[in-house]
Amino acid sequence: MALLAEAFALGGVQHGALPRLASKPGQAAHELPERGSPTTLAAVATAVAAGVVAKRRSAKTRAAVAMRGEEESAPLREKMEKVQAGDRFVGWVKHPVLTTRQKFDLVVEVGPGDDKGAWKITDPNKRLQAGKSYEGPCKVIAEEGDSIIFRDEDTVLNGTLNGAGPGTISGRAMQGGLKWGGFFEVAREAD
Structure with a gap:
């Protein structure tokens, strides 16, 4: 949850923005919308949070599968010293x-x-x-x-x-x- 709160906090921070000016030859300069605006950052924070929730859910699913029984787990292998005929x-x-x-x-x-x-x-x-x-x-x-x-x-x-x-x-x-x-x-x- 700390990651989620931090992501939304970053999305709401107002930085000292410098206006971006755009003009064509012979026309007056006008301001363009700022890149990285709070709405954009909030959308990114939401996507990051969704990914974190999905990862947690899949970890729980993996844990449940592991607890079902030993027959589903990979067999433990012994450390090899050399290869030999029949391997x-x-x-x-x-x-x-x-x-x-x-x-x-x-x-x-x-x-x-x-x-x-x-x-x-x-x-x-x-x-x-x-x-x-x-x-x-x-x-x-x-x-x-x-x-x-x-x-x-x-x-x-x-x-x-x-x-x-x-x-x-x-x-x-x-x-x-x-x-x-x-x-x-x-x-x-x-x-």
Whole structure:
């Protein structure tokens, strides 16, 4: 409520206004209405207050859903030390060229060995060429520390273990030498 009161108080404040003069050549100058008038500020304050009320309502709704039971909550994941054969990760990838700046579904499977795998990238909304998808083998390169790389001849996913929380891999997506603007995030599927 303090935010609401402050917003309306700001809308009602009269500032020392300087008149804005407008004239055309050969005509007398006349005053124009002031920008940022109290009525304009009051409308903005109302919109801000409505947004605050909507956010509070949605937070209450989220709390009610959380209290319904544990079956609706996401399973807790364990922190990963390394990836190994048999691991399957599901998430998204976003890249300016590969996915035309849209989030596509990404599935990465490790195996048959710890250094090999396969991935699949699909358009979840079927916007491009009847659900364009990419899939094929990839190399899995575990680097020092928490770094992991999934790569084929054109695409590189350079990630960090537990980057977006326990049991996840997140990082940069690079394709065809384009190293900026690409991101990915995957989470290990439960056994």
